[in-house]
Amino acid sequence: MQHDFSPPSLALPPPNVLLDPKHWRYKNEGNANVIFSSTCKDWQCSHLALRVRKSCSPNGSRSPSPTSPFAEATSLSSIEYANRVIAPLVGPEYIVPMCAYRVTELFLKDLEAQSRLSRPDYRTHQSIDLTQEEVILTVDLTSHSRIARQSRARLGVGSSSKVMAVEVKPKWGFLPLSPFLSPDSEKRQTCRFCMKRHYNQGIEHSFFPDSPLSEYSFEDIPEKNHFCPLDLYSSDSTRISRALGALYASSRNNFRLFNSDGVVLQPDKWSTHVYKFFEPLLHQAKGSIRMDSVDHRGDEDGPLHRLLTPIIRYVLQQDPVLARLKMWQAWLDYWDIEILWPMVDQFVKNLKDPRDQASLLAPPTSKEWQETVSRVQNPGYRSMHRKVPDTFTEIRHAILEYLLSATLKDCSFIINFNLEPVRVAGEAEHPKDDGSKLSDNTVIRHIYVLMSDDDGHLVVAPSLTEIQGSTTQWIRLGYTVQIVDVDPKPVDKLKLYHLKDQSILAAYRSQENRVFCNP
Ligand SMILES: O=P(O)(O)O[C@@H]1[C@@H](OP(=O)(O)O)[C@H](OP(=O)(O)O)[C@H](O)[C@H](OP(=O)(O)O)[C@H]1OP(=O)(O)O
Ligand SMILES: Nc1ncnc2c1ncn2[C@@H]1O[C@H](COP(=O)(O)OP(=O)(O)OP(=O)(O)O)[C@@H](O)[C@H]1O
Known part of the structure; x- marks a missing residue:
């Protein structure tokens, strides 16, 4: 059933469990693949996901055109490419365990039928490719069970099931280096993403003149408030915060938030979810974090800016993922x-x-x-x-x-935050955390988070020593950062x-x- 690239960490349940369509739920999709999460509670199954290739047509027949992303990318080559080509460049810890898994046409038809109602309209011109014999079996990076299990084993504590995952598609992080581009080229001043906004608007108008707002539509926000990837990649606190604020306001396919069940949340639910996730800390700050309007995405005193931004910013400033992506993007596109x-x-x-x-x-x-x-x-x-x-x-x-x-x-990369049980000041600190590995290459790191007594702002630190004395209550979050969608692009x-x-x-x-x- 499996190919050689199956990492030892994917201890798999038997085929009768894995090939039961009722154990899978539509999660999300991109241009080329549909992702299903496991709904099976079995410990071997609960953290798994399936990556199923789409066809080029609505009826599931495979008709690769010369420009099709599938023309060269079979599931096996995607796995090999991720492990042998991308991993050495960005680091093996970012690569999600994957293996090719043999499936039947009947199973694919069942997945296709049960996902029909969940799929967004603008994606339904392509359906699941019913001719594929293998799909990719992988880890669901938005699920809680993997990190939670590890925490339980390591700390000997009952682990909370509270999880919050965010996905960021950061896109191009550089201005071109090419010595052959004219010094007057617009590309020297404006990044590809910011330029492409105008191209996208033209496409949207020509294809969907009357369509309602979708992930693909730009909401009417002033130019200066748009997302610029260079801010996100900058490692500067103010610029990262600005980038995140822009993503909250108009996320398109560049930012997503998942709830504890790994379900993609609609933007108007984000503030409430973030607020609930941090509830153990909020008794000091309840008054200062505003939850009084329906959609708080743009509110500087709402949960996204006050709670989510500091932890994402902290992770992005500590973790080398963006620096590595940017460096290789630029050097390989010399x-x-x-x-x-x-x-x-x-x-x-x-x-x-x-x-x-x-x-x-x-x-x-x-x-x-x-x-x-x-x-x-x-x-x-x-x-x-x-x-x-x-x-x-x-x-x-x-x-x-x-x-x-x-x-x-x-x-894209997914940051999965797992909330450990609430502690109070005075409890023994965990040993200094340098990141621990799961049985695959995944690294789990931990941060301490508290509300500052002084001004009710969120404080994030790598260890308790740096924050003790300023508060009574803190939480410890385990987190992982991993990359998805590293398929080869066809020549x-x-x-x-x-x-x-x-x-x-x-x-x-x-x-x-x-x-x-x-x-
Ligand atoms: O060229 P871009 O920047 O528009 O990127 C395409 C993506 O558009 P985006 O800007 O992220 O909305 C596009 O994403 P969406 O389908 O728009 O979500 C795909 O990722 C496409 O890759 P592929 O054809 O599936 O291999 C991407 O095509 P590649 O250029 O990466 O091949
Ligand atoms: N291992 C995973 N765990 C959780 N969610 C995932 C995982 N892999 C993918 N996803 C979700 O499914 C979405 C689509 O997956 P993916 O990016 O692999 O599709 P794609 O069709 O190859 O994308 P693209 O449009 O960039 O070609 C992702 O944006 C993410 O939300």
Whole structure:
């Protein structure tokens, strides 16, 4: 049933349990996959998720087009890519355990039928691919059971089941480095995400002129209050807070909050959920955190800004995930697609032998991906003055590097917070926490959180020693940070990347507002 990449930590229940559709509930989906969470309470099952590929059509038949993300990405290659290509770059602790699991068409049809009512309208033009023989069995990063079990085993305490998970799709975190882009290029001042806003608005108008607001619509907020990924990646407290505030106001597919059951919450439920999660701490601050309107997302004194922002900001400032994503996104996209694609295209045209042309743009092999990772990890690779690629091998290298950077520009990370039982001051502190590993590579870290007596603000610290004396009550949160959606991008998307890049630029230039992103 399973392939070699199954990590030992996924001790699996028998197939009759796993292949029972009533044990799965629709969780969420992206462009290419639908995710189901386990509803089975069995300890071997309760923290699992299924990642099921979508077809290109509404009836579930697989009809890969040359631009399809599935054309090269079978479930096995996605797993291999995550473990052998992405893990060495960003760190194995961020990679979610996964294995390929054989399924039947009947099982897929049942999943398809039971998910129909939960799926958003704008996604239903693609349904589950009923021809796939394997899906990815993985860990549900929004579930409480894995970290809670670990805490129980380590601390010998009954662990609370309170969990809050947030997902962030941070997108492109850099302004281009390319020495070949014009010094006057808009790309030197405005990040790709901020430019793309105008392109998205154009697409939405042309496709959905009368549609109600969806995840994909921009709400009517002033330009200066929009989310800029560069703020999130900045490691500066004020800028991270601003980025989070912008995401609360207009989250699109860049920010999600999950409840204790791992269900995606609608934005108007976020404040209440966050408030309830922190309730053990709030007796001192009840008056100062406002819960008096229905939707507190924009309220500076509401639970999102006062409670959620400090803990996410703390995690993002401590954890290297964003710095690593940004570094590799930028270095692997050294030339910029505006320069790279015409270079590739010209080179292909100059090749006499059609077999050489085909092999320059052939799907990368596993060996090539692994060579790419070794090459780019070599310190010499990060030189500011790279040789312009002009041989077959160099152009091929530049293509693979760009595709790798595209994966890192499109992935998301999930932070899962697990609330441990409430303690009072004076209780013995846990030993200093340097992160403990689960049986896979997942690292659990802990933070202490309290309401400051002085001003009713949330204080976050890595150990109690730093905060004792200023309060009577604190909570300890275990948290994990892991990345999802690190599939390989197909090589035949390269041309489309260029087209999209030029369309984004054109849409940005066609309007008057200029955005200056802080690098
Ligand atoms: O190009 P972008 O930035 O629009 O990214 C696409 C994403 O759009 P986003 O901006 O996040 O709404 C897009 O996300 P949505 O479908 O919009 O949620 C996909 O992730 C797409 O990747 P793939 O085609 O499924 O492999 C993404 O395409 P890639 O460019 O990563 O291949
Ligand atoms: N292991 C997981 N645990 C919990 N939730 C998950 C997990 N993997 C994915 N999800 C949820 O499902 C959503 C879609 O998953 P994923 O990003 O893998 O789909 P995709 O179709 O490949 O995305 P894209 O549109 O970027 O191509 C994620 O945004 C996240 O909300």
